[in-house]
Amino acid sequence: MTTRKYKLLALDMDGTLLNDNHEITLETIKWINKAMDEGIHVCLSTGRAAHSAMPYAEQLGLDTPMVTVNGSEVWKAPHELHRRTLVDPDLIRQMYELAIEKDVWFWAYTVKGLHNRDNWLEEGTDLTSIEWLKFGYNTENDELRYQILMALQDMGGLEISNSSPHNLEINPLGINKAAGIQEVCQLLNIDMSEVVAVGDSLNDLAVIQAVGLGVAMGNAQEPVKESADLVVGSNNDDGIVEVIRDYILV
Template sequence: MIAKYRLLALDMDGTLLNDEQLITPETEKWIKKAVEAGVHVCLSTGRAFRSALPYAEQLGLQTPMVTVNGSEVWRAPHELYRRSLMDPVLVTQMYEIAQQYGIWFWAYSLDEVHKRDNWDGNVEGREWLKFGYQTEDDDIRHKLLLQLQDMGGLEITNSSPYNLEINPLGVNKAAGIREVCKLLGIDMSQVVAVGDSLNDLSVIQQAGLGVAMGNAQKTVKQEADVVVASNNKDGIAEVIQKYILAEAKIITAATVAVK
């Protein structure tokens, strides 16, 4: 079976995982069918590598991974290909903004996730990948967004309607998946990218087929080529059945007819 789409790029939270943080048996079954059909399945997540790895292992994936919204690209699990670090000066500035508003924040360094309740102030002594804020106060979040935009040099997205996630400018899932395509010798037109939040938007816009989950944020649904069922109703299984394996059968049938 020849697949039109060669790479399935999967966001994790709100996409691959249901609300209980699990891959359902149905979704796992269809991912394995896609792999058997020769499709590369790549986890493309805002999570850190160590948080994403158990799910890659559950699915038996040995393919590249994109973690921390594109700050890291892995040639294969445990084999780092590229890492983009954030300027510690920016981390300090973003920490001070969190203090100014008194809101919850987190920052990913190479060794751990630093939050408001375990922040030790050692910014210069670490290598940083991502910073994030969480607040359900729309007014504060809007002011925060404007302040971050004024700083410049930042890629600002979210992984839920109530947070903001910040990476270095140019570091995003689309850039990460482009590097994965080079590693695999394929084109972005051969990619199906699936997600639910603004940190998925760049890759959904640039992939051959951009897919929004049924639970996706409004902007993501508007920009996607198709919308499937939610993360709690096996939307990924639908993607694979309708848009990957069905396309592969059509191509196979056409090839046989030509022969």
């Protein structure tokens, strides 16, 4: 087998691996399989929770590590947890109160599932009895989103990113996809310089800057494109195929 410059392909899911119908195209599947046949590790690196990423990992036949919830969880293999980092329940309380004050859509991932504005906890539930992974806000009102961002920065101890221009995603400080992929590299005994990371949103920024080849999708947010080594086609135009064909299997 050829010794290749890159040994790990870290793929964001929404807006990257998945097209706008939340599907992986047959052409993308074909090229991911080609990469795996050539000994390239393919790793999902997503803001989604594991239960929501797992069906796609299974569809691709992945048995490699995974990074979920923006790095709050690192999996040694699908269904085999390596590390989990939780959000302080007191910070969850503050973020919840901020969401109510600003009257915006919000959600939170716990180890057991998803809560949002429509199915928040019952009155009087002890927040410390729950394992929290991530909190998020969504609003198309730019001014409101900016006010929330400023309030979050004042709280401290938070890693703030987004997975679309209209949302904010919050993890514990220092927890991001770059830290997650660094751990995956240790598990696979490879170097960050041997990684290609592909994404479209601010939650991909740290990893795109940290790896050997950072790739932005054609539909990526501008700061991501500006930070990437390379911009490829959009998630609806099989941009991942371009990455594998022209930069990994060469």
